[in-house]
Structures are given as C-alpha cells and as structure tokens.
Amino acid sequence: MKIDSITKLDKWRKEILTKQKAIKTKVLICLGPGCLxxxxxxxxxxxxTILKKKKIKDVSIESVKKTGCHGFCARGPMVIIEPLGIxxxxxxxxxxxxxxxxxxxxxxxxxxxxxxxxxxxxxxxxWRKIPFYARQQKIALRNVGQIDPxxxxxxxxxxxxSALAKILKGMKPEEVVEQVSKSGLRxxxxxxxxxxRKWATCAKAEENPHYVLCNGDEGDPGAFMDRCIxxxxxxxxxxxxxxxxxxxxxxxGYIYVREEYPLAVVxxxxxxxxxxxxxxLGDNILGSDLSFDIKISKGGGAFVCxxxxxxxxxxxxxxxxxxxxxxxxxxxxxxDKPTVLNNVETFANIPVIIEKGADWYASIGTKKSTGTKAFxxxxxxxxxxxxxxxxxxxxxxxxxxxxxxxxxxxxxKAVQTGGPSGxxxxxxxLDLAVDFDTLVDNGSMMGSGGMVIMDDRTCMVDVSRYxxxxxxxxxxxxxxxxxxxxxxxxxxxxxxxxxKGTEDxxxxxxxxxxxxxxxxxxxxxxxxxNPFLSTIMYFRDEYEAHVKKQECPGGVxxxxxxxxxxxxxxxxxxxxxxxxADAITGKKKEQHIIDEVKCDRCGACYxxxxxxxxxxx
Amino acid sequence: MVKxxxxxxxxxxxxxxxxxxxxxxxxxxxxxxxxxxxxxPTGNCRLCMVEITKKNWDGWKKYVTSCLYPVEExxxxxxxxxxxxxxxxxILDLQLARSPxxxxxxxxxxxxxxxxxxxPAEPKGDDCIMCYACTRIxxxxxxxxxAPTQRGHQKIIAGPFGEAPPDCIGCLSxxxxxxxxxxxxxxxxxxRTIWDKKFKLIKCKKCGKKTITREFAxxxxxxxxxxxxxxxxxxxxxxxxxxxxxxELVVKAREATI
Numbered sequence: 001m002k003i004d005s006i007t008k009l010d011k012w013r014k015e016i017l018t019k020q021k022a023i024k025t026k027v028l029i030c031l032g033p034g035c036l037x038x039x040x041x042x043x044x045x046x047x048x049t050i051l052k053k054k055k056i057k058d059v060s061i062e063s064v065k066k067t068g069c070h071g072f073c074a075r076g077p078m079v080i081i082e083p084l085g086i087x088x089x090x091x092x093x094x095x096x097x098x099x100x101x102x103x104x105x106x107x108x109x110x111x112x113x114x115x116x117x118x119x120x121x122x123x124x125x126x127w128r129k130i131p132f133y134a135r136q137q138k139i140a141l142r143n144v145g146q147i148d149p150x151x152x153x154x155x156x157x158x159x160x161x162s163a164l165a166k167i168l169k170g171m172k173p174e175e176v177v178e179q180v181s182k183s184g185l186r187x188x189x190x191x192x193x194x195x196x197r198k199w200a201t202c203a204k205a206e207e208n209p210h211y212v213l214c215n216g217d218e219g220d221p222g223a224f225m226d227r228c229i230x231x232x233x234x235x236x237x238x239x240x241x242x243x244x245x246x247x248x249x250x251x252x253g254y255i256y257v258r259e260e261y262p263l264a265v266v267x268x269x270x271x272x273x274x275x276x277x278x279x280x281l282g283d284n285i286l287g288s289d290l291s292f293d294i295k296i297s298k299g300g301g302a303f304v305c306x307x308x309x310x311x312x313x314x315x316x317x318x319x320x321x322x323x324x325x326x327x328x329x330x331x332x333x334x335x336d337k338p339t340v341l342n343n344v345e346t347f348a349n350i351p352v353i354i355e356k357g358a359d360w361y362a363s364i365g366t367k368k369s370t371g372t373k374a375f376x377x378x379x380x381x382x383x384x385x386x387x388x389x390x391x392x393x394x395x396x397x398x399x400x401x402x403x404x405x406x407x408x409x410x411x412x413k414a415v416q417t418g419g420p421s422g423x424x425x426x427x428x429x430l431d432l433a434v435d436f437d438t439l440v441d442n443g444s445m446m447g448s449g450g451m452v453i454m455d456d457r458t459c460m461v462d463v464s465r466y467x468x469x470x471x472x473x474x475x476x477x478x479x480x481x482x483x484x485x486x487x488x489x490x491x492x493x494x495x496x497x498x499x500k501g502t503e504d505x506x507x508x509x510x511x512x513x514x515x516x517x518x519x520x521x522x523x524x525x526x527x528x529x530n531p532f533l534s535t536i537m538y539f540r541d542e543y544e545a546h547v548k549k550q551e552c553p554g555g556v557x558x559x560x561x562x563x564x565x566x567x568x569x570x571x572x573x574x575x576x577x578x579x580x581a582d583a584i585t586g587k588k589k590e591q592h593i594i595d596e597v598k599c600d601r602c603g604a605c606y607x608x609x610x611x612x613x614x615x616x617x
Numbered sequence: 618m619v620k621x622x623x624x625x626x627x628x629x630x631x632x633x634x635x636x637x638x639x640x641x642x643x644x645x646x647x648x649x650x651x652x653x654x655x656x657x658p659t660g661n662c663r664l665c666m667v668e669i670t671k672k673n674w675d676g677w678k679k680y681v682t683s684c685l686y687p688v689e690e691x692x693x694x695x696x697x698x699x700x701x702x703x704x705x706x707x708i709l710d711l712q713l714a715r716s717p718x719x720x721x722x723x724x725x726x727x728x729x730x731x732x733x734x735x736x737p738a739e740p741k742g743d744d745c746i747m748c749y750a751c752t753r754i755x756x757x758x759x760x761x762x763x764a765p766t767q768r769g770h771q772k773i774i775a776g777p778f779g780e781a782p783p784d785c786i787g788c789l790s791x792x793x794x795x796x797x798x799x800x801x802x803x804x805x806x807x808x809r810t811i812w813d814k815k816f817k818l819i820k821c822k823k824c825g826k827k828t829i830t831r832e833f834a835x836x837x838x839x840x841x842x843x844x845x846x847x848x849x850x851x852x853x854x855x856x857x858x859x860x861x862x863x864x865e866l867v868v869k870a871r872e873a874t875i
Contacts, residue, residue, distance in 0.1 A: 302768065319764060324660045324685040477747065477765070477772030479661050481704075484711035487770045488736045508735060515707035518680045518700070519663045 002279040004287040006165045013162075016153045024058035025104065026082040030145060032069025032228060033263075034385070035076035039093065043077055046096040059104050065154075068232015069224075070145035072132055073385040075115060080127055087127035088113040118382065118404070132383050135402050137364070139372045140188075140348035141225075141388045144232035149267045152274040155235040161280060163351035164239055167246055168288045171354075176247040177203055180350065182358035184370035189215055189306070189343030190418065190447045191523070192369070192436035198340055201330045202248040205338035212244050212253035212292075213315065213334060213341040216264065217299055217306035220419025221470065222378040223450030226344035228386050229374075230257065230264035233348070234271035238294060240347030242285065243354060245292040248340055253294040254315050258301040268296055303420075303474035307522050308333075308341050310476065321476045322522035343448065345374055365391030369435035379416075379452040380407045389434075396430035399453060410455035413554075414538070418447025420467040420474075421527035423534030424460065443534045445527070459554030460539040461546050465493045467531035475524060482525030485516040489529060496543065498559040499550035506547060510536070555616035558601040562617050565592050569613040575605035621692040636683035636694060637665055645696050647683065648705060648725055650796060651748035656757055658684040659749050664705050668695040680704070702729075710735050718742040721797045744799035747772060751791035751800060759840070760784050763791065763812065776812055787816035787830035821851035828852075 003009050029035075029044045047064045070078050075089035081103060088099065091113060102108040115124045117131065124130045138144075147154035155161070167176050181196025202210055214237060218226040230237060241253050257264050272294055275281040283291045297315045304310050305320040312334045314320040333339025349371060353361045362370045369391040375398065377384050382404035389398060399405065399415060406412045414424040417434075423444030425432065432438055436446050454463065468490040477483040492509050495501045513529035520526045536543055545551045552560040565575070571589040583599040586592030594605070594614075606614045618629045623640060630639045635658065640647065650662035660682040667683045670676070670693050683696070695701070709726040713734035716722045719742065726732075751774055752764050762784035766775050776782030787809050792800040802811035809816040809830055816830035828834075834848040850858065 304768075321765070324682060326681060326686050472769055475769040477767070477769040478659075478749075479663055480708050480711060480747070481663055483747065483770055483772065484715055485707075488711060488714065491737070511703075512707060515704050519666060519704045519708060521660055521663070521682075 001277075004279055004284070006169055006286055009156075009161060009165055009286060013156050016157045020153075020157055023060065023062050024083075025063050027059075027064045027099075027104070028067050028070070028080040028082060028146070029064065030068075030070040030076060030078040030080075031066045032071075032073065032076070032145070032232065032386075033224065034069070034073035035078055038077040038090075040077035040091075042093045043079065043091055043096055046093050047100070050097065050100055054100065056100070056105050065148050066150075067146060068144045068149050069228040069386050070127075071136075071141070071386040072127075072130075072383065074383045085126040085128055087115055087124065087130065089115050132385070132387075132402055132404065135389065135393075135397065136387050137372050137390050138388045139352050139361075139364075140229060140236075140345045140374055141233075141386070142352065143236060144228055144386075147233065149232050149234055150270055152235060152271070152278065155233070159355065160235055160351075161239055163354035164242055164246075164280070165286065166354055167243060168286055168290065173203060173247045173249065176243060176354065179354060179358045180247070183353045183361040184358075184365075184368075185346065185349055185353060185361065186369060186436060187343060188345035188349070188373065188448065190445065192446060195342060195346055198330050198342070199244065199247050201328075202250075202338045202340045205331055207331075207338055209252060209337055210248050210250040211334045211337060211339040212241050212248065212250045213312070213339055214241055214253070214255040214347055215306060215308075215311060215341055215343045216255055216257040216261070217311060218258070218261075218344070218448060219301070219303035219306045219474070220448055220450040222376060222452045223419060223448050224376045225374040225386060225449050227261050227264055229344050229348050230255075230261065231267050234264075234268045235275070236348045236351060237268070237344055238271055238275055238281065240342075240350035241294060242281070242290075242292055243350050244340055244342070244347070246290050248338075250340070251291055251293065253292060254297045254334070255294060256297045256299055256305070256311050256315055258299045258305075260301045265296060265298060272296070302476070303470075304476045304522070304524050307524060309522070311341065312339065321478045322524075324521060345449070366433065366435050368437055373434070373446070373449055375449045375451050377403050377451050377453065380410065380455040380458075381405070381453040382407055391435045392433045394430070395425065395432050395434055398434065398451070399430065403453065406453065406455045408455075410457060412453070413456050413458050414454045414460065414463075414535075416444075416452040416454065416463070416467075417450070418445035418530075419450050420470045421445070421524065421530050422447045422450075423530050424454070424463060424538065425534075426538040429538075443537050444530075457554060457556070459497075459552050459556035460535040460542050461493070461496055461552070462554065462556045464531045464535045465490065465497050468493055468528075471524065471528050471531070475528070479519075479521040479525065481516045481519035482521065482528060485512055485520075486525070486528045488512065489516070489532060493532060496546045497552075497557045499546060499552075499557070501547045503547055506536075506543060561601060562596055563594050563599060563601065563603075563606060564615050564617055565594055566613055566615050567591065568611055570611060572611075574608045574610075575614065578604045578608050580604065619688045619690045621688055621690065621694065623694040624696055630688040632688070634688050636667060636669075636681075636686045636688060636692075639688060640667075640683060640694075640696060647696055648709075648728070649684065650725075650746060651750060652684050653750055653753075653794060655794070656750065656753040658682075659753065660685045661748055662746070663708055666701060666704055668698060668701060669693065705729060706731065712746060714738045716742050716744060716746060716797070719744045719746070719797050722746065744797045745774060746797055746799075747774075748796060749774075750794045750796065754790045754794045758788065758790060760786060760788075760836075762786070776814075781814035782812055785812050785814050786832040786836050787811055787814065788833045788836075819848055821854055822849045823854040823857075824851060826851045826853070 031040055044066055051061045077091050079088040079091045143158055177199045185195045186192040216226050299305050302320050305314045307322050308329050310320045310322040365371050372388050372390050374388045376386050412427055414426050416424045425444050439446050472486050472490045475482045492505050516529050517526055545553050555561050569591040576584045581598050581600045583595045584592050648664040665683045666680050668678050670678045706729040709729050712722050713726045714736040717738040755762050762782035792802050807818050818827040828851045
C-alpha cells in the first residue's frame, strides 16, 4: 500500500490508533543491548509461548511488544506493563509465569520484582516515578523503549512522519532551515556546530548534487546513545534525514554505521525497506515533488572514521583517512560535493523541532546549548544506563540524582566526558553545568555523550595510559604528530605507571602535547593528548607520587603496589581459590599469606575478599 | 588575483593557488617532506605549517599546512616564529626516534639542532617516513597498486593484504620519488624485482639493451595508443633509426635535385 498523500497518511494513522486502542494492556520487553545480554529475548519468547495458550481478558499475544533500550540498564532485563507503567526489573525467564498469572490475570503486583531505591529503601511501582526516570526529559529518545522498532505502525501511532507531512504541506525549504537555526540545535556528535548554519550553507551551495549523511559510527568506549536510537527507533533517523533532504535539496543519503552494531544495521535496513514500501522514501514522497533515498554504508569500526572527512572517504569506498578541511565538507564533502553530515541524535531531534516549533525547543536547556542531550552512564555508577537530560543540568544531578551515585559506597573521584579525546573532571567540578561551552572551558568536552564515572580505586595516571593506548591504536597513522606523537606520549605515560618516569619526562610530555594539538591533521590528533592533559591538570599530585615516590595512590599500577593480607583475615580461603598465580598459602580459619614474588598483582583476591582483609600497599 | 601578506610583505597570487607555492616563489624556505610538484598535496609531514590570521579575527590565530591552504584575500601569514619552530623541531624529533639511521631525517633534524632524539629511538629504525609520495605517484599513473595499510604506528605501505601487488607494473616511479630510498628494487639478468614481484625486462631487438618491463610497456601502449611494436627497440636505437631514415631522405632529395 503506497501512502501517496498526506490525507492518506492521516487516515492510516487513525486506523492504526483504533487498532492499537483495542489492545488494552501492553507488555513491553526491553531488547536493548544490556537487557538482551541478560536474556530478555528468552523472556519475550516465554511470554509469547504462554500467552498463545492462555486466554486473559484484555491481554493477547499482540500485547507483548519488544522494544529498544528502555534506559535503566543496571536493572535489566526489564518488563514494563502499560498503561499502569508497572516496572519489573531484573526479570528472569522463571518470573514470566508469575507475571502472567498474578499481574496480568489478577492485577496483583509482584513486589520482589519492583525497583527498590538502595538509599531510601522506597519501593516504586511505576517507572515514571523512579528518580532515574523522573529527572529526565526525552526528545531524541522519545520513542526508544516505547515502541517496537520493527513496526512502522508503532512509529506512526506515536506521531511519526507527521513532521514530514507538516513541511510538505506548507513549509518552504528555507523555512525548515530557519526553524532548525532558530531552535539553536547544535550537532550532537561532539563538536557542537550549529546545525541550522550547516544546512543553510549546503542549501545555498551551487554545485550539485547535495548529499545528506548520517554519522552512526559512535566509536567512544562506553557510549551507546546512537546505537540505542538506531536499534530502538530507526524511523526517527530516517524522518530527520528526509526533512534535511527537503531543506537542503538532496536526493541521496547515506547512514554510516559500524559493523559492530549488527542489530542497528538490521533494524535500519528494515525501516528503510518499510519506508520504501509505503512511499515514505523513494520517488515523490507522500505524493509530493520530494524524492529522496537512503542507503546504509557499513564501516569497519575504525574510531577515526567518525571524523567527517574520513567518514566521507569511507562511504565513497576509499581508505578511511581524514583530509585537511580548509575547504569545509559542507561545500566539498562526499565525492567533493556539498554534504550535510549530522549525527544520529541530531537527526532524531529534527522531527520534534519541526512538530513543536523552534521556540519550544530553544526554551529547553541553556541559551547557547539548547534542548536536551542523551548520555550513556557507565563505569562505577549504580544506575548504568541511557539517559536524556536538558542541557545545563549539573554534573552532580546526573551522577547522584539520576545515576544514584558511586557503586559500593566508594568515593567519587572523576567523571570522564567526551570519550577518549575528552577529559576527566574531578569532584570539585561536579557543580558544573553540562553544556558544550562550559565543558570545553574546563578542559573536557561534550563529545558524543559518553560518561564514565570513576571512584577512588582508580589511578588517573593509569586512566590516561588506557585512553592514550586506545588513541594510539585508533590513530590512522597519516600525519606525524598524531602517529609518532601519541605513540611516544603513551610510552612515556607507561613508564610513569611503572615508576620509571622522571620529572623531565613529564615536562617533555606537556611540550609534546602542545605540538600534537596544534600540529595534527584532524580532530583525533588535535584532541589526542586530552586524556593526559586533563588528568595532569586536575590530578598532578598523582603523577608526582608516581614520579617522585614511585607510589600509586589509586592502588592500580601493578609495578608499584603489593597486596598484603592483614590481621582481619578469617581464613575463608576465598582469595586462595581465585589466585591464578598460586601465590596465596594458608589453612582454613588461619590467616593467609601472599607470596610477593609469585603474585602477579591481578587484584582478584582483593576483589573477592568481602571483609577488607587485603591491603594494597 | 588575490592579495595577501606573507611575513609582512604584500603579495599577489592566483585564486586557488596554495600558500606554499606563493612562499616558494618569494624565496621563503620552510622544510617539507611529503610535498612534490608532480603529485597532489596531502599534508602528512606537517613541517610546512604556517601561522595564519586575518584582520577581523580579533587576534585569533590558526596553524595550517601551507601545502594545502588555498590563498585568501587579506590573509596574514607568518612562516617563521618560535611556536612554528617548536612544532617543526618536535616533528623532526619524533621522526628521529622512528628513523634514527635515515640520512634524510638526520640531516633535516640537524638543521633544528637535533643530533639525537629526545625519545627512545627504535633500535632498528624505519626508513619509511610515511610521506605517501609513492602511493600518490602510483595513483597519478593510474595504477594504485600500493596503498597505506594498517593503522597508526603499525601503518605500512604495501600491496593488498601485504602481498605482492597484482596491479604493479614495475615502473619504479615509487622507488624514484621516495625521499629516503626506502623502496628497494633490483634488476638481475632479465628480471626486475620490486615489492616482492618479479617482472620480465624487454630487450631491445637491435642492441640487446634491457629497457622497461613488459607490463609497463603494455600499459603505456594501451594508455597512449602506441603501436604495439613501439617498445621493441630502445630509445637510443629508435633515435639511430630516425637519424638513418632522415639521412636516407636527405640523400634521396639530393639525388632528385641533381
């Protein structure tokens, strides 16, 4: 069935809504990456198997829906029962029978599956009220975790493609660009360039054709926002891109996705095929003059291919290496033609901006960073997961109010924002507002939205070493400062971790960083020394402890620490059994001893001891 | 024409011209490694970096590679200052660690007062400085037989999958353009070896001198639409042939007039 007019789209939407209204109860099962790893696909199957046989009022097999990431990954797998919003967390296959018989059949709540706040012991029945969700505001992620990504009808029912209908009905391309400009939307990929300005430049470019590219390369370790959007709500990416195509006069678009995101590729392809089937992509979209097509371009997962010029080369089938962008890619991009390249999250914001208006969007967030931003919380934080918050929110609100604070009652030490090329901010920066400019002013950056929380068991010198190692491996190797500079910087950092660094070398590292920043060809190199610079800016004392006293205050650097068992040891033998180096000896109920020579400092004993009987010296 | 200022001097340049070309015309010397007139600039070595600003930039400055930066009206360029010296010196310092035995690098580093790298030098050293001159000249020839492969510090120039490049025609352009003589080749008997690939050399039918590889000849015949026997004789013999023919003609012409 081709939807070749806006009237037909509206009619179709009405039909879908009537059909969906008949399904009174909905069971949403999160199939996001975290929950899937916890076996949520088995839970889904179990629901379907049991409901096939059972007849329950207001519940049918159609009530069970698989969704994208619901966000609260720490509590997965999750099952949510709408319209009441009952939130069951850490669900296992064995619980399914109970949920069906008690909750669906009799309306009883299963208390042990509800979320209990570890700090207040308060039990929450409805997901919207849980502090993790209550502080959020979802725009880009509005549908993720709410709809079945495989069903175009779900997207349509939630208002999908109505922004597209709106522009085709009565907005000129210039008006679309103006709305996006007025909304103040800045690119969500990291640099925060004004999206409207980019579109305006491309729209005015005389050369033809114009291309629309979507960057789904998302290479930062610990970041998974774009992945969840592509997997959980692929149509919103398509709609954003179609609107962009209309605004800048393009007929051809590509979504660049890394092959490590196989589900994103599958879901996007399905969405593209469905959109084609219904006439929302292809020639004469919704019966209008707009013709636009989208293809998926799969990347090999190189970090540098998230950089615009490298990405464009990769899409064109060339080697994924950046080029100097003295002529901007918006004018000379893919195949040297005018190209708009936006990140997945940026495109996901577009339909809502068009629908609700630029002024509404600009009223959210701060003056210079409008709207909301999705973040993925990872590391030593209680509520790991995917969130979306208004810009300008304080770091501590994200980490404590939403994130629930640091795990195991340890002390907060630093938060890394902006991925490997971002920076680590210490505890006294927790009052900072999270927006593009404030983060840059404080030696970090927004990046694509990864947030890694570190506690007092972290060594910042080691953190710097880890991320430099990542960048050394991901540098494309084209220009000297990045290839050789980061390589040497990492080697010197490694030396410090081994207690062999000198003060002169610290100086050398700082000078070298300066040349890498100003000398490198692309953003990877220009921000490459950031892990080192931001940690030494805020944690110089730790570097000095390594260099001057050969000590690792975080107790991480293997060459500088020793594990010793203290008098609290009750001889439970737990450490002895996990030690892979056979370095621990002792009898049951007697104090154990670690052989320092045999010990390879893996830390397994330290992790397994629950009475703190092992000291790191 | 575009007017800009380089080191305080106002100069005119053609639109689309790169800064480096203008600087070289003015006699300003900046070190370069990956720059070569025959091939497109790529900006790998970063040594030709200059500082640019404009009157309305409020004192903001930018460091760009002059080989890739097109001239702009009103641009103010500085080619030598402390910061640029530091960038160039650090780059050469880093290269000296990678290529401690490479004369080309040693000489350039010496100009910046470096006789030893500040970083631990690689004992064996690597003559390849990753300037991509070889791959770019191969692209210009239309073969693209070799390319940079791998990433970061592991990056090397090689044929597909690190094997002998199937598209290589043994023309030696890469070896001749290589500034550090890193690309090794040899002619032994009738065989040329380069990139682990062996080629048969053509023998001049007249004098027996070995000329170019069969593959190179076939490629040129096809590309330039030459007669298929064009490379059967060498340049010298071809010239001799022409001279002989001319001589015959002159003799004939003379006979005709008499």
